[in-house]
Structures are given as structure tokens and as C-alpha cells.
Amino acid sequence: MASKPDITSPPPVSTTGEAVILPYPETAIARRFFPPMPKPTHPAAVAAQKFASAVLPTAFMLAFLLAFWTLACGPDSALPSPSKVWEESHEVIMHPLKGVEFHGIMPEIQDGGDVGIGAHIMKSLGRVLKGYTLAAIVGVALGMLVGTNKYAFRALDPLFQVLRTVPPLAWLPISLAIFQQAQPSAIFLIFITAIWPIIMNTAVGVQNIPQQYRNVAKVLALNPMEYFVRIVLPACVPHMFTGLRIGVGMSWLAIVAAEMVQGGTGIGFFIWDSYNSSLLSDTIVALVWIGMVGFALDRIVGAIGRLIARNG
Amino acid sequence: MKQRSYLALEGVTVEFPTKNGLFCALDRIDLNIEKGQFVALIGHSGCGKSTLLNAVAGLNRPTRGVIFLDGDVIDRPGPDRAVVFQDHSLLPWLTVEENVALAVSKTANGKSKAEQKDWVQHNLELVQMGHAAKKRPGEISGGMKQRVGIARAIAMQPRVLLMDEPFGALDALTRAALQDVVMELQARLNNTVLMITHDVDEAVLLSDRVVMMTNGPAARIGQDLAVDLPRPRDRLSVIDLPNYAHARSEIIHFLHERYRNPAQAA
Numbered sequence: 001m002a003s004k005p006d007i008t009s010p011p012p013v014s015t016t017g018e019a020v021i022l023p024y025p026e027t028a029i030a031r032r033f034f035p036p037m038p039k040p041t042h043p044a045a046v047a048a049q050k051f052a053s054a055v056l057p058t059a060f061m062l063a064f065l066l067a068f069w070t071l072a073c074g075p076d077s078a079l080p081s082p083s084k085v086w087e088e089s090h091e092v093i094m095h096p097l098k099g100v101e102f103h104g105i106m107p108e109i110q111d112g113g114d115v116g117i118g119a120h121i122m123k124s125l126g127r128v129l130k131g132y133t134l135a136a137i138v139g140v141a142l143g144m145l146v147g148t149n150k151y152a153f154r155a156l157d158p159l160f161q162v163l164r165t166v167p168p169l170a171w172l173p174i175s176l177a178i179f180q181q182a183q184p185s186a187i188f189l190i191f192i193t194a195i196w197p198i199i200m201n202t203a204v205g206v207q208n209i210p211q212q213y214r215n216v217a218k219v220l221a222l223n224p225m226e227y228f229v230r231i232v233l234p235a236c237v238p239h240m241f242t243g244l245r246i247g248v249g250m251s252w253l254a255i256v257a258a259e260m261v262q263g264g265t266g267i268g269f270f271i272w273d274s275y276n277s278s279l280l281s282d283t284i285v286a287l288v289w290i291g292m293v294g295f296a297l298d299r300i301v302g303a304i305g306r307l308i309a310r311n312g
Numbered sequence: 313m314k315q316r317s318y319l320a321l322e323g324v325t326v327e328f329p330t331k332n333g334l335f336c337a338l339d340r341i342d343l344n345i346e347k348g349q350f351v352a353l354i355g356h357s358g359c360g361k362s363t364l365l366n367a368v369a370g371l372n373r374p375t376r377g378v379i380f381l382d383g384d385v386i387d388r389p390g391p392d393r394a395v396v397f398q399d400h401s402l403l404p405w406l407t408v409e410e411n412v413a414l415a416v417s418k419t420a421n422g423k424s425k426a427e428q429k430d431w432v433q434h435n436l437e438l439v440q441m442g443h444a445a446k447k448r449p450g451e452i453s454g455g456m457k458q459r460v461g462i463a464r465a466i467a468m469q470p471r472v473l474l475m476d477e478p479f480g481a482l483d484a485l486t487r488a489a490l491q492d493v494v495m496e497l498q499a500r501l502n503n504t505v506l507m508i509t510h511d512v513d514e515a516v517l518l519s520d521r522v523v524m525m526t527n528g529p530a531a532r533i534g535q536d537l538a539v540d541l542p543r544p545r546d547r548l549s550v551i552d553l554p555n556y557a558h559a560r561s562e563i564i565h566f567l568h569e570r571y572r573n574p575a576q577a578a
Contacts, residue, residue, distance in 0.1 A: 212397060212399055212401040213401065213403060215371060215389075215397065215401065216397075216401050216403065218370075218371060218389040219369060219371075219389050219390070219391065219393070219394065219395050220391055220414065220415055220418045220468075221388075221389060221390050221391055221418060222418070230403075230414060231403070234403070235405075237405075309405075
């Protein structure tokens with residue numbers, strides 16, 4: 001039996017009278033720690049590793065999805081498999097800018113229905129831009145009003161809470177009745193869909209301005225204008241941009257719905273048209289486009305928010 | 313007729329409406345502070361120290377009684393009563409410099425932009441923060457933030473400087489460094505100061521007078537102790553003086569014998 005360590009004996013003493021620190025045995029270190037993975041040192045290798053760790057999971061997921069999709073669609077299924085989509089919609093995928101001419105950076109889209117999917121996306125984006133800009137301006141202003149004034153809050157909040165649950169398409173008949181034309185009513189639809197989250201979040205942001213900032217404003221005797229510009233606006237930027245971000249996503253949802261019903265141009269119309277012509281693979285291509293553009297919109301608004309929060 | 317003090321609280325009562333009727337935080341407080349005096353306000357948590365300070369700041373109104381500052385009745389907050397908040401309350405979207413500049417711009421008295429900028433820089437240097445002028449509050453330590461908080465307050469050249477537990481959230485060493493800053497500033501500027509603290513040593517070291525408050529509700533002033541120590545002070549030279557020990561013991565007896573913390577007594 002191995003001898004037990006004698007805890008009562010004093011620590012070993014060196015000749016100079018100082019305590020000796022016994023080195024931790026190397027065998028124990030080897031037992032306890034896995035050797036670290038050798039790290040790449042070459043900058044190209046480091047960059048490659050970073051890139052791979054960022055991109056590979058997504059790539060694998062995509063590959064898995066495509067494989068699953070291919071397997072799930074048998075040879076006679078109504079839903080086209082990925083290879084069939086590629087075959088049938090080759091023209092749509094490869095020529096998205098058909099019928100678009102660029103003057104500088106401003107695109108000009110040919111009249112008539114026979115244009116590429118990119119042109120439809122541009123039409124839709126144009127409508128979203130108008131409706132969403134309106135919603136952002138009016139929504140932030142109303143949110144500020146509701147957030148700062150409790151009577152405005154009591155008066156308007158119930159109305160907002162009821163109206164915000166109305167789905168975009170339900171507004172369509174009303175919108176058509178008001179504007180009589182497709183274009184403005186589509187823009188109104190975007191507006192009415194996107195505005196609620198912007199109002200709500202801005203109001204919450206204003207209501208939640210920490211008491212300490214309010215006290216600073218009081219001690220400094222800021223006038224209402226200064227209080228608004230120096231305290232309220234910067235303090236509620238994060239909430240405001242949460243609302244703007246949700247809003248842009250919802251407006252993109254609404255435009256597709258609106259255009260599907262109204263026809264003419266736009267990505268929603270494109271989907272409706274391809275469905276009516278039994279071109280399901282075109283629909284699938286449009287789906288991918290819609291998703292990518294929606295994702296991009298969300299990221300752009302998020303990035304603007306971060307930029308403003310940093311420099312506010 | 314008696315001459316009124318520079319800062320005079322006369323019969324100040326503060327009550328808050330609650331679910332169970334009126335809650336009386338302060339009961340008929342009389343307090344007179346002369347110009348250039350540094351007064352510490354000490355008492356257990358919840359005794360209404362902050363309520364008293366906020367009443368002087370104008371952030372809450374006394375239900376009864378009047379507060380005079382240099383003959384004027386206080387009825388609203390204003391930059392002539394700068395506050396150093398416990399949580400520093402710097403605006404995170406402004407740089408250190410801009411935070412102070414905002415306060416300076418509200419108390420400029422016709423100073424030009426360049427003069428204001430110099431004044432901001434001068435005050436930041438008084439608290440040894442000139443080097444961090446371009447940083448944001450999120451990028452500096454807690455002690456540095458509070459230095460900026462102090463710079464912001466003194467840059468306003470207030471008639472009375474109010475400090476609400478200014479060092480309560482700091483560690484002991486940082487706190488000592490900031491106390492030194494405050495002592496230096498006091499020697500240089502001779503402000504009228506009302507400071508809330510929990511710390512007995514801090515109260516004795518910094519102030520000319522320590523006002524001790526009884527436990528709430530309906531808190532009153534229990535004892536008003538003059539601290540007779542030579543100025544300018546420094547921590548090492550005063551700590552062995554008999555007056556220091558005396559003041560310290562008076563306060564500790566008050567806080568832990570006569571008016572024990574109600575939470576501990578229960």
C-alpha cells in the first residue's frame with residue numbers, strides 16, 4: 001500500500017530557509033488536459049478555417065434540404081424536384097433582369113408582362129419603399145405622441161390594439177374603395193400593415209426612458225424641444241428600430257399578398273401568374289427570391305439601426 | 313429679524329400618496345446651511361435622505377414647508393442645484409465631453425462656443441478625466457464615470473452641489489480616490505455641498521457638518537454634529553486626530569445605538 005501523505009509534517013524546507021514549491025508532476029498534467037489542437041498559423045489557413053466554420057454549417061444544411069426534397073418528390077409528384085425546377089425555370093433563374101434597362105443606376109422597366117423576375121422584384125420593392133417610408137414617418141410620430149402623452153395613449157392605444165390584428169388582405173377591399181386604383185391601394189396596404197409595430201415599439205421606447213435620464217433633463221432644465229432631441233430620440237432608438245425592423249418584414253409580406261390579388265406587375269403577381277399557368281417551378285424560384293429579399297431588407301434596417309445607435 | 317441662511321429648509325414635510333393613505337417620509341425638517349459649507353446627510357436606508365435631497369433639487373415638492381436658496385424659494389429643478397447621481401446618470405449616447413458640454417450649454421451665461429469648450433475641458437481636467445474626453449460612458453470604468461458625473465455637476469457652477477450617495481456603487485479603493493478628488497475640489501472651489509452617504513468615515517472626512525437622520529417613516533433630524541477638523545484635509549493626517557475619532561464615535565453611536573437599523577432590530 002502506498003504511504004498516505006503526511007499532512008502533519010511541515011513542508012520541505014530548503015537550506016536558505018524558504019519553503020520549496022513542489023512542481024506539479026507532468027504525468028498528472030498529461031492525464032488531466034487534452035493536448036490542444038494545433039492552431040493554423042499561416043494567415044491564409046486561418047482565413048480558410050474562419051470561412052469554413054461560418055459557411056459549412058449552412059452549406060451542409062442546404063445540401064441536406066435539397067437531398068430531402070429530391071427524395072421526397074418521386075418521379076411523378078406534382079411538386080417539382082430541384083433538378084426539375086432547374087430544368088423548367090432555367091430561363092427565369094438565369095435572366096432575372098429581362099426587360100430592364102439601366103440609366104446610370106436607375107432601372108427602367110419595360111411595360112407589359114414579359115419581364116424577368118428581377119424586374120418584378122424591383123416593382124414590388126418600389127411600392128414597399130413608398131408605403132414603408134410613409135409608415136415609418138407616421139408610425140414614429142404617432143409612437144412618440146402616444147409614448148409621451150398619457151391622454152393620447154388612453155385615446156389611441158385601444159384603437160391601435162384592435163386595428164393591428166387585422167390581416168393585410170382584409171384591408172384590401174377598403175383600400176380599393178378609397179383609392180380606386182391598384183398602385184395607391186397597394187401602397188396603402190403596405191402602410192397599414194407596417195405601421196403598427198412601428199407605433200407600438202416607439203411608444204414603448206419612449207415610455208421606458210429610464211427615470212435617471214428624465215432626472216438629468218429636469219436638473220439641466222432642458223426645454224421640451226431639447227428634451228425631445230437630446231434625450232427622448234436617442235433613448236428610444238433601439239426600440240424604434242425593433243419596430244422598424246418588424247415593420248419592414250411585415251410590409252414585404254403584405255406586398256406579396258396585395259399584388260397576388262391585384263395583378264399587373266410585381267413579385268406577388270408573378271407568383272399568381274405562374275400558379276395560373278401551372279408553372280410551379282417558377283413559383284418556387286419566386287419563393288427563394290422573396291425570402292432572400294426579405295432577409296436583405298431586415299438586415300439593412302438592422303444595420304441602419306446599429307449605425308444610428310452608435311453615432312446617436 | 314433673524315438673517316436667513318444661504319440654504320434654508322423650513323418645516324419641510326414630504327408625503328407620498330400610497331394605497332394605504334399618505335406615507336410621511338419627512339416630518340417638519342428644519343435645516344440651515346451656510347454658504348461654502350459641506351454637509352453630509354447620514355442615516356439608515358429608507359430614512360428619507362434621498363427624499364430630502366430631491367426636495368432641495370426640486371425633483372419632488374414638499375407637501376408643507378419651504379426651501380430657500382439664497383433668498384429664492386425652490387419650486388422646481390434647475391441647473392443652479394446640480395446633482396451628482398449615485399448611478400452617475402451619464403447619457404450613454406454622448407461622449408464624456410458632450411455630456412459635460414450639454415450641462416455647460418445650459419449654464420453658459422453668454423459664453424462663446426470656444427469658451428464653453430475650454431470650460432468643459434478645464435472641468436474634466438479637474439477630475440483628471442481630460443484624457444477620456446472623446447470616450448463614451450460605456451468605455452470607461454465606474455469610478456471614471458462618477459468623476460465625469462462630478463465634472464458635469466461642478467461645470468454648471470451651481471449655487472449648491474447635491475450629491476446622492478455619489479460613491480455608493482464603487483469599491484473601497486476607487487471610493488477613496490474619488491473622495492480625494494472631492495476634497496481637492498472643495499479646497500479649490502469652496503462650494504456649498506449637501507451630500508448623502510452611508511459611510512461614516514466618508515462623512516467625517518469630507519464634511520464640515522454631519523446631519524444624522526432618524527429612521528423613517530416621518531424621519532426627522534436626530535443630531536447635527538460639527539466636524540472640527542482643519543482644512544485642507546488629507547486622509548492620513550486627520551485620521552489620528554482626537555476630533556476625528558470623536559466625530560466618528562458620535563455617528564456610530566447614533567446609527568447603531570440610538571437609532572438602530574429597523575431591519576436589524578426586528
